[in-house]
Structure formats: structure tokens, C-alpha cells
Amino acid sequence: MGTKLKTVSVRLEDRAGxxxxxxxxxxxxxxxxxxxxxxxxxxxxxxLAWAVQRHASGEASLSELAAETGVPIEAxxxxxxxxxxxxxxxxxxxxxRRLAEALKTPxxxxxxxxxxxxxxxEGVRDESE
Amino acid sequence: MRLxxxxxxxxxxxxxxxxxxxxxxxxxxxSFWIHAAVSDVIGQLLEDFDLSxxxxxxxxLTEDYASGALLHGLVREGRILVRNAETETIDRxxxxxxxxxxxxxxxxxxxxxxxxxxxxxxxEEMGLAPVSSPVYAASLYRRGGRxxxxxxxxxxxxxxxxxxxxxxxxxxxxxxxxxxxxGSD
Numbered sequence: 107m108g109t110k111l112k113t114v115s116v117r118l119e120d121r122a123g124x125x126x127x128x129x130x131x132x133x134x135x136x137x138x139x140x141x142x143x144x145x146x147x148x149x150x151x152x153x154l155a156w157a158v159q160r161h162a163s164g165e166a167s168l169s170e171l172a173a174e175t176g177v178p179i180e181a182x183x184x185x186x187x188x189x190x191x192x193x194x195x196x197x198x199x200x201x202x203r204r205l206a207e208a209l210k211t212p213x214x215x216x217x218x219x220x221x222x223x224x225x226x227x228e229g230v231r232d233e234s235e
Numbered sequence: 236m237r238l239x240x241x242x243x244x245x246x247x248x249x250x251x252x253x254x255x256x257x258x259x260x261x262x263x264x265x266s267f268w269i270h271a272a273v274s275d276v277i278g279q280l281l282e283d284f285d286l287s288x289x290x291x292x293x294x295x296l297t298e299d300y301a302s303g304a305l306l307h308g309l310v311r312e313g314r315i316l317v318r319n320a321e322t323e324t325i326d327r328x329x330x331x332x333x334x335x336x337x338x339x340x341x342x343x344x345x346x347x348x349x350x351x352x353x354x355x356x357x358x359e360e361m362g363l364a365p366v367s368s369p370v371y372a373a374s375l376y377r378r379g380g381r382x383x384x385x386x387x388x389x390x391x392x393x394x395x396x397x398x399x400x401x402x403x404x405x406x407x408x409x410x411x412x413x414x415x416x417x418g419s420d
Contacts, residue, residue, distance in 0.1 A: 161398070167351035168266045168398060169329020172295055179265050179331075180300035183398050190397035198394035201405050202387075205412040214383075214415050218408075221387035225395050 116141060153177055154185045161186055191229075195222055260285050262318075263348035264335040265295040266398065270350055270368040272302035273396050274389040279380060280371075281309070284346065287316040289334025325361070328354045339363050352400040367400075369393055369407030376411050383415055 118126060130140035153175040160166040161182075172179035202218035261284035263271075268288075271277050280286070293310065296303035309315040320337035327333070332354040339347040340361065349355050349365045358365045366374075369390055376386040390407055393399045 164352065167329055167332060167353060169264060169295060169331040169351070173329050178297050178300065179295045180269060180297070180303060183266070183269050183396070186398050187396045191395045194394045194397035194401070195391065197401050198391060198404060201401070201408050205408055209412050209416045211412065211416055211419065214412055217384050218387050218391070221384060221391040224388055225391040229395065
């Protein structure tokens with residue numbers, strides 16, 4: 107069964123139309139296919155940015171955001187991770203340090219730092235694969 | 236039947252530790268599954284629980300992504316069951332979270348594995364005992380399934396993911412820190 111496609115008409119001024127024609131030719135696509143892809147990418151990017159804000163403020167869960175945006179839950183999760191990973195890791199280390207000080211177990215913080223170092227290495231390896 | 240003694244406690248700070256003599260039934264939401272996959276505890280999870288997921292959770296986790304592909308593979312192998320609650324008791328939150336909470340409401344003996352703070356709080360208010368992925372990781376340390384460094388690495392992975400509430404991570408860190416302290420005293 108074929109995918110259902112929705113038709114959207116756009117009106118472009120001459121110069122914008124010429125730019126779209128040239129770009130579509132360079133991408134070896136029809137103008138329609140080019141604009142459809144560009145629109146989809148722009149929509150996804152905007153929705154992901156919006157999802158990051160909503161999740162960070164605690165207004166919506168991943169499940170709610172996926173339902174509201176139509177973007178897969180894992181795509182939202184990965185995007186959030188890319189945006190906030192460093193800050194979240196710093197918070198983790200700060201918590202571990204405070205706890206180690208309170209419990210007078212400096213080795214605990216040392217282990218937490220080693221764990222973070224190992225995870226950062228994993229991240230670098232993942233990106234290079 | 237495997238005999239297992241396990242510790243677990245829940246997200247609210249109320250320590251509702253439980254002793255696990257047999258594999259328990261459990262259900263989960265998509266965020267818990269993603270976090271379990273990222274932190275590499277799926278194997279342990281399958282040993283600890285007979286897992287059932289609501290179909291909405293399966294719908295949310297697409298096969299285009301690694302954790303979704305893993306879930307669907309395990310469903311096809313029959314190692315995870317897909318079940319739905321007969322009644323939609325709760326109508327808030329996302330579809331996967333609703334599906335998981337509704338299943339847990341109808342199966343009060345099941346463990347509810349869930350990570351997002353708002354539905355976790357709502358589940359607690361309904362008398363359910365949700366377990367978050369950081370607290371599940373801490374229970375692995377308590378049971379001797381992971382050593383201190385390994386479990387702190389699991390928590391560091393969850394923190395780096397940045398989709399787990401820092402409050403839930405702090406709770407697990409506290410549990411591990413206390414256990415480490417008790418072990419060294």
C-alpha cells in the first residue's frame with residue numbers, strides 16, 4: 107500500500123523561486139520534492155528545539171512530546187542528550203562530591219569521577235564510529 | 236524457580252524495599268526502556284522480571300532506533316509480552332506512560348518501571364510503587380550484581396543522557412553512597 111501524501115501549495119516571489127529552482131537542480135530533485143524535504147527538516151528542527159524547552163522546564167514527558175510532535179521518542183531523547191549532556195554530567199559530579207563530603211568518603215567521589223571519564227570516552231568512541 | 240534476594244526501593248524517598256523470591260512481573264514505559272538500554276542493564280532486567288509492555292510503548296519505540304529494535308526483537312522472541320489494560324483508568328500523560336500505569340493499576344502485584352518524574356509522582360499517588368532506572372541500578376549494587384564503579388558508571392551514563400531527572404539520580408547516588416559508607420565502616 108502506498109504512502110498517503112498531503113499536497114501543500116507554496117507561493118514564492120521571483121528571486122526566491124529562482125533560488126529554489128537552482129538549489130533543487132543542484133540536489134537533483136524536483137522543486138516540489140526539494141521543498142517537501144526542506145519543510146520536513148525545518149519542522150523537525152523546530153519541534154526538537156521546542157521539545158527541549160518543554161522537557162527542560164518539566165512541562166512534558168518524552169512520551170507526551172512524541173505524541174504532540176509526531177517525532178519518534180528516541181529522536182527527541184537523543185536530541186535532548188546532545189543539548190544538555192555536559193550540564194547534566196556536571197550536576198551528577200557535583201552531587202557525588204557533596205555526598206562524598208557529607209559522608210566523609212572521598213573515594214566515592216574519586217570513583218564517580220572515574221565513571222564520568224569512562225562514559226566520556228564511550229561518547230567519543232561512539233561519535234567516531 | 237530461581238531463588239533470589241534483591242533489594243529495591245522507590246522514587247519518593249519512602250524506602251519500600253522488597254525481597255524478591257521469584258521473578259516478578261513488571262511493566263515499563265518507553266523512557267525507562269531507553270534508559271535501561273543506554274545504561275546496559277537490559278540483560279539484568281530480563282533476569283529480574285517477566286516483562287510485559289503496553290502496545291502504546293511498542294508504538295512509541297520504533298525499530299529505526301537501537302533500543303526500539305531491541306524491544307521489538309525481544310517481543311518477537313516471546314521474551315517480552317505485549318498486553319493492554321482492559322480499562323483506561325488514567326487519561327493523563329503520554330500514550331506509553333498511560334498504558335504502563337493502567338497495566339500496573341490492573342495488576343497491583345506488578346512492578347512499574349518508569350522514569351519521568353510527573354507520571355512517577357502520579358503513579359505513587361495512586362498507590363503504585365514505581366521504580367526508576369537510577370534506583371534500579373542502585374538495587375544492582377545492593378544485590379552485588381554490579382560493583383561500585385560499575386553502578387556509578389551506569390548512573391554517569393544516565394546523567395549524560397540528560398533525560399533522567401537529576402532528583403532521581405541523586406536519590407540513587409544517596410543510596411549507593413550510604414551503602415558504600417556502611418560497607419567501609
